[in-house]
Amino acid sequence: MYRVMLVERNRLMLEKLTQVVQGTNGFELVARYQSVSDALGQGTIFNPNLILLDIEEQNSVALIADFLKVYPKASILCMGEKWKAESASHIVQAGARGYIIKPFTGVELQEAVDTFLKLGTEAGCETLVFFSPKGKSGKTTLIANLATALARKTHEQVGIIDADLQFGDMSVFFNLAPKTTIVEAARDVKFLSPVTLHPYFMPVMQNVSVLCGTATPNLIDKVSIRRFESIISMSRSLFRYLLIDVPPGFNPTSIAAAEQSSTTFLVSMINDAYEIDHMKRALEIFQDWEDYQERVKAIFTRVEPCNSQSQQELARKLGYPVTAIIPNEYSIVSDAADNGKMATDIRPDSPLAQSVDRLADEITGRGHRIRWSVS
Ligand SMILES: Nc1ncnc2c1ncn2[C@@H]1O[C@H](COP(=O)(O)OP(=O)(O)O)[C@@H](O)[C@H]1O
């Protein structure tokens, strides 16, 4: 049961929100104030464990600090009239659990609490972008399996955004018939907050959900880069790990996603002899990033034989470390896809599952070779 304290300057809004809180199961309104100083001075006797705090036109960082001092055990959910990525990250850094747009419904309040109090916060989201120098790299297969492995190992929330706008096939992979895709998310994003964006993601298994790509290639024009960027930054509030599938090659979408990434994986499938050249060219372009050696990682898929010699050999040819290699396992991959299941779930002992597991360990810091920073 949440013991709610409402702090809202506008009297009419306070009335409205009072009704919502009182009408929502699992929430009890224990105190409400129009004035911040009253809330700080008089509210403690009511022992609230959830504070809904109006931060519109106020110095939210200082305000949150004051409330945390007086109510160290309460969770603070900030309220405002419009979602702004900047202020959302500031308030989370200041110690609030999240942000909700007011006025809200009981369902939205419940969702906000579920989302922010149980799930991760923006401060702790690893944004992993999978970039391929050219098409058919094995990245969709990798992302789907890696998401599964991350969720299984960490029990944390994992999100996938399929932004490979022309050839998006994550929905095929997970056997989904999505009602909402990135196109609807982009259409609505101006009016959304993380909480209201969440339902656009389709759950595919415990702790994994997917924002699917477009069903029709000609809809790609509907997703502007600005809106795509908003979708990413809102999604960062929802997941501990956010995996983004982008179109092959350098294009506005893949660049925008990479810019927001904590790590960009360059994924290339062993095929002809050109994959090393393609990878080299991609690395050159990312070299402009100051921290590119920490932030850009190379992965080869369909590697045969899939052992440490091959990995070293690829790294030597590339002149850059190779973070992971994924074995050639066509039959497992296509069997799994036919069943609408992930390869890692079907054959957890398979070499493919083991490679993906190792990568997941490195990402979560359980592996020891690479240190990952939380952005
Ligand atoms: N490790 C692998 N070994 C063999 N075949 C693979 C592997 N990963 C993917 N494939 C196959 O390669 C094709 C492209 O894979 P996909 O994951 O869709 O790549 P992309 O998203 O880069 O187009 C698919 O037919 C898939 O079954």
Ligand SMILES: [Mg+2]
């Ligand atoms: Mg793909």
